[in-house]
Amino acid sequence: xxxxxxxxxxxxxxxxxxxxxxxxxxxxxxxxxxxxxxxxxxxxxxxxxxxxxxxxxxxxxxxxxxxxxxxxxxxxxxxxxxxxxxxxxxxxxxxxxxxxxxxxxxxxxxxxxxxxxxxxxxxxxxxxxxxxxxxxxxxxxxxxxxxxxxxxxxxxxxxxxxxxxxxxxxxxxxxxxxxxxxxxxxxxxxxxxxxxxxxxxxxxxxxxxxxxxxxxxxxxxxxxxxxxxxxxxxxxxxxxxxxxxxxxxxxxxxxxxxxxxxxxxxxxxxxxxxxxxxxxxxxxxxxxxxxxxxxxxxxxxxxxxxxxxxxxxxxxxxxxxxxxxxxxxxxxxxxxxxxxxxxxxxxxxxxxxxxxxxxxxxxxxxxxxxxxxxxxxxxxxxxxxxxxxxxxxxxxxxxxxxxxxxxxxxxxxxxxxxxxxxxxxxxxxxxxxxxxxx
Amino acid sequence: xxxxxxxxxxxxxxxxxxxxxxxxxxxxxxxxxxxxxxxxxxxxxxxxxxxxxxxxxxxxxxxxxxxxxxxxxxxxxxxxxxxxxxxxxxxxxxxxxxxxxxxxxxxxxxxxxxxxxxxxxxxxxxxxxxxxxxxxxxxxxxxxxxxxxxxxxxxxxxxxxxxxxxxxxxxxxxxxxxxxxxxxxxxxxxxxxxxxxxxxxxxxxxxxxxxxxxxxxxxxxxxxxxxxxxxxxxxxxxxxxxxxxxxxxxxxxxxxxxxxxxxxxxxxxxxxxxxxxxxxxxxxxxxxxxxxxxxxxxxxxxxxxxxxxxxxxxxxxxxxxxxxxxxxxxxxxxxxxxxxxxxxxxxxxxxxxxxxxxxxxxxxxxxxxxxxxxxxxxxxxxxxxxxxxxxxxxxxxxxxxxxxxxxxxxxxxxxxxxxxxxxxxxxxxxxxxxxxxx
Numbered sequence: 071x072x073x074x075x076x077x078x079x080x081x082x083x084x085x086x087x088x089x090x091x092x093x094x095x096x097x098x099x100x101x102x103x104x105x106x107x108x109x110x111x112x113x114x115x116x117x118x119x120x121x122x123x124x125x126x127x128x129x130x131x132x133x134x135x136x137x138x139x140x141x142x143x144x145x146x147x148x149x150x151x152x153x154x155x156x157x158x159x160x161x162x163x164x165x166x167x168x169x170x171x172x173x174x175x176x177x178x179x180x181x182x183x184x185x186x187x188x189x190x191x192x193x194x195x196x197x198x199x200x201x202x203x204x205x206x207x208x209x210x211x212x213x214x215x216x217x218x219x220x221x222x223x224x225x226x227x228x229x230x231x232x233x234x235x236x237x238x239x240x241x242x243x244x245x246x247x248x249x250x251x252x253x254x255x256x257x258x259x260x261x262x263x264x265x266x267x268x269x270x271x272x273x274x275x276x277x278x279x280x281x282x283x284x285x286x287x288x289x290x291x292x293x294x295x296x297x298x299x300x301x302x303x304x305x306x307x308x309x310x311x312x313x314x315x316x317x318x319x320x321x322x323x324x325x326x327x328x329x330x331x332x333x334x335x336x337x338x339x340x341x342x343x344x345x346x347x348x349x350x351x352x353x354x355x356x357x358x359x360x361x362x363x364x365x366x367x368x369x370x371x372x373x374x375x376x377x378x379x380x381x382x383x384x385x386x387x388x389x390x391x392x393x394x395x396x397x398x399x400x401x402x403x404x405x406x407x408x409x410x411x412x413x414x415x416x417x418x419x420x421x422x423x424x425x426x427x428x429x430x431x432x433x434x435x436x437x438x439x440x441x442x443x444x445x446x447x448x449x450x451x452x453x454x455x456x457x458x459x460x461x462x463x464x465x466x467x468x469x470x471x472x473x474x475x476x477x478x479x480x481x482x483x484x485x486x487x488x489x490x491x492x493x494x495x496x497x498x499x500x501x502x503x504x505x506x507x508x
Numbered sequence: 509x510x511x512x513x514x515x516x517x518x519x520x521x522x523x524x525x526x527x528x529x530x531x532x533x534x535x536x537x538x539x540x541x542x543x544x545x546x547x548x549x550x551x552x553x554x555x556x557x558x559x560x561x562x563x564x565x566x567x568x569x570x571x572x573x574x575x576x577x578x579x580x581x582x583x584x585x586x587x588x589x590x591x592x593x594x595x596x597x598x599x600x601x602x603x604x605x606x607x608x609x610x611x612x613x614x615x616x617x618x619x620x621x622x623x624x625x626x627x628x629x630x631x632x633x634x635x636x637x638x639x640x641x642x643x644x645x646x647x648x649x650x651x652x653x654x655x656x657x658x659x660x661x662x663x664x665x666x667x668x669x670x671x672x673x674x675x676x677x678x679x680x681x682x683x684x685x686x687x688x689x690x691x692x693x694x695x696x697x698x699x700x701x702x703x704x705x706x707x708x709x710x711x712x713x714x715x716x717x718x719x720x721x722x723x724x725x726x727x728x729x730x731x732x733x734x735x736x737x738x739x740x741x742x743x744x745x746x747x748x749x750x751x752x753x754x755x756x757x758x759x760x761x762x763x764x765x766x767x768x769x770x771x772x773x774x775x776x777x778x779x780x781x782x783x784x785x786x787x788x789x790x791x792x793x794x795x796x797x798x799x800x801x802x803x804x805x806x807x808x809x810x811x812x813x814x815x816x817x818x819x820x821x822x823x824x825x826x827x828x829x830x831x832x833x834x835x836x837x838x839x840x841x842x843x844x845x846x847x848x849x850x851x852x853x854x855x856x857x858x859x860x861x862x863x864x865x866x867x868x869x870x871x872x873x874x875x876x877x878x879x880x881x882x883x884x885x886x887x888x889x890x891x892x893x894x895x896x897x898x899x900x901x902x903x904x905x906x907x908x909x910x911x912x913x914x915x916x917x918x919x920x921x922x923x924x925x926x927x928x929x930x931x932x933x934x935x936x937x938x939x940x941x942x943x944x945x946x
Contacts, residue, residue: 217823364806385655
């Protein structure tokens with residue numbers, strides 16, 4: 071009979087409390103073939119009642135001391151934060167040859183490579199299924215589920231807050247500000263929502279997925295990041311009319327110039343699996359070379375959903391599984407050639423406010439043609455008696471929507487600069503990239 | 509340096525040839541940390557050119573001899589069929605302490621328990637990701653990805669042929685027979701389509717998933733099976749009108765009386781993830797207790813898609829992973845209490861051809877009320893001047909569609925028997941079960 075696996079747990083918020091409950095249940099031991107026990111815990115507030123039974127576990131005030139305590143086999147880090155004490159504690163655990171399970175995306179996006187090296191050197195596991203897309207087993211899928219495949223592209227809805235806001239904006243024709251306020255009221259968005267709505271949270275998660283998919287060193291600094299705060303109801307209405315939805319996607323693609331990593335509002339065809347994902351739900355689509363896309367959809371947050379992933383990671387350790395943290399030996403991870411956004415190729419949605427005077431349309435068309443940009447469709451949105459949100463007076467600027475065929479970011483930027491210099495549009499053009507099914 | 513993992517491969521059809529290609533690629537060794545080599549092969553026709561390089565591999569005519577050859581570590585069975593030689597070869601491999609990878613759902617649904625016991629006794633792996641839903645990593649997800657969770661329900665579109673036929677019927681308003689013919693022409697359906705369209709293929713796959721999800725012994729004999737050949741365009745039109753789609757689902761649910769396993773055409777809400785799955789694509793939704801549903805969508809068949817799953821299974825063996833075939837120790841798998849279909853509870857769609865005479869509606873309503881069945885909606889489909897497919901003469905029977913609130917199968921059957929005895933309907937009533945989101 072194998073001895074029980076002894077867990078030290080740092081962090082007892084909603085996720086931590088759910089981990090305690092799941093480990094106390096009957097499934098884990100039956101599925102991993104080994105008893106698992108939480109033997110020591112720490113959290114910020116010792117006295118707080120968390121509604122879980124912690125009798126029989128030691129309380130250790132210092133997370134770093136807990137992490138390297140001789141009585142534990144596995145250190146579970148649920149404190150969060152890209153710095154100490156989380157970083158110091160994980161480092162101490164790995165050096166003491168204890169496997170680590172963490173949900174800490176910020177720490178992994180920043181220090182993932184160094185921690186992976188440390189885990190490898192000490193022959194222990196560093197598992198982090200819960201760091202990306204909550205209960206969706208995307209890390210396991212990429213690390214183990216397609217062991218023989220090369221990936222062409224991976225993209226996903228990785229932030230529930232943004233998808234909730236975009237869903238409400240689309241379905242109820244509300245503004246970004248109104249939906250953000252509701253998201254805050256419902257606890258889906260923080261008081262300072264910048265990290266979520268400006269795409270930084272998605273970028274951290276994308277950096278982790280891209281590393282595993284493409285065998286590259288985690289590199290969140292090379293990600294192009296654009297958030298959803300500039301999306302207007304007019305964009306969602308136009309997308310709907312043209313057969314698209316707008317989602318904040320994290321996208322990593324293999325291109326000739328390297329791995330392109332980008333986070334931005336994206337027009338996706340309404341009939342794609344990712345377009346169906348509404349509300350706080352997350353989803354990831356994996357394009358392995360030569361086969362049809364695989365999409366995983368599920369809860370990206372929530373105490374029990376996140377705890378499920380943490381406990382599955384513990385189960386893998388109990389079972390004796392040791393997978394390289396980023397899917398292959400750390401020294402074989404390559405430095406990804408950074409594909410700059412100017413070289414990005416794809417279709418574009420452009421919304422302009424065109425000045426209502428003779429020659430405007432011709433000028434815009436000429437500037438696009440000069441950059442070899444072909445148009446798939448042009449919509450001059452009808453302005454009813456009440457006017458749309460962009461409607462000025464009858465003689466004011468007229469909203470024009472253009473969908474281009476595949477072109478480069480560079481060409482689009484140059485064409486729009488020229489159009490602006492021509493003074494035939496009012497304000498800044500809105501630009502949304504289109505991501506097609508392969 | 510660990511010695512290469514030596515593979516013996518039986519079966520060189522499209523899947524087998526793709527396995528040879530993927531193993532020859534660069535990804536597998538990098539991801540599993542070990543070189544993998546195909547050292548011996550067998551197939552029905554030795555001379556055939558399969559477009560893959562088999563130089564350096566031995567040809568062994570007898571699959572059973574190949575399976576227990578001292579030169580191999582892993583036996584990969586891609587011959588198919590629930591009997592010999594596949595069964596004998598897998599048995600021989602396990603007894604010779606070689607891990608086995610197979611895509612053979614028929615064999616597993618019938619002899620899975622005995623083979624799992626044999627694998628366990630000999631301390632080797634028996635992996636079969638490719639047996640269910642092709643490239644979708646659903647076996648790994650259930651066995652490893654939710655190690656701490658209990659499942660409440662699992663259901664899926666597990667047969668691409670049926671989903672292709674239902675999709676075309678819905679989108680192009682064609683009959684079952686017409687779509688089947690097209691599916692046969694395109695190679696999506698066999699010359700004898702019974703196994704697919706009558707639900708038996710789905711049932712074999714469901715039996716495997718249910719065993720892993722609920723910790724029960726594979727039991728395909730206790731599955732209620734109904735196919736799609738009785739579905740009429742009128743049903744798809746009515747479903748659309750009422751906010752549903754019709755999919756052939758395999759469903760396994762934990763109920764008070766045991767595990768209910770059933771395969772039948774099912775009305776699913778249009779906004780559910782499973783309803784979005786069109787064409788030959790497969791999908792599985794997992795309802796773990798306490799968390800929102802997780803849905804995995806992807807290609808359920810195809811040479812490279814199926815080979816991806818086979819190679820991922822080989823990768824797990826190369827990595828040293830040994831998971832119990834059905835997710836927990838074989839002697840802990842319970843005999844599932846078989847929940848009989850009469851006890852099934854849920855909503856029902858009923859399509860009747862009501863005789864056009866006074867009192868018919870009252871009679872039908874009374875018979876349903878006698879069984880305590882409440883109605884969510886009643887639709888008497890409009891018959892235009894051209895008539896629908898069910899339209900007879902103006903004075904003939906009138907199609908009536910009823911949607912019930914949750915009731916039991918028993919109650920519905922009794923009510924319909926009474927209605928038939930009353931001679932107020934013409935022909936057999938059509939009955940389709942409704943599966944709601946939780």
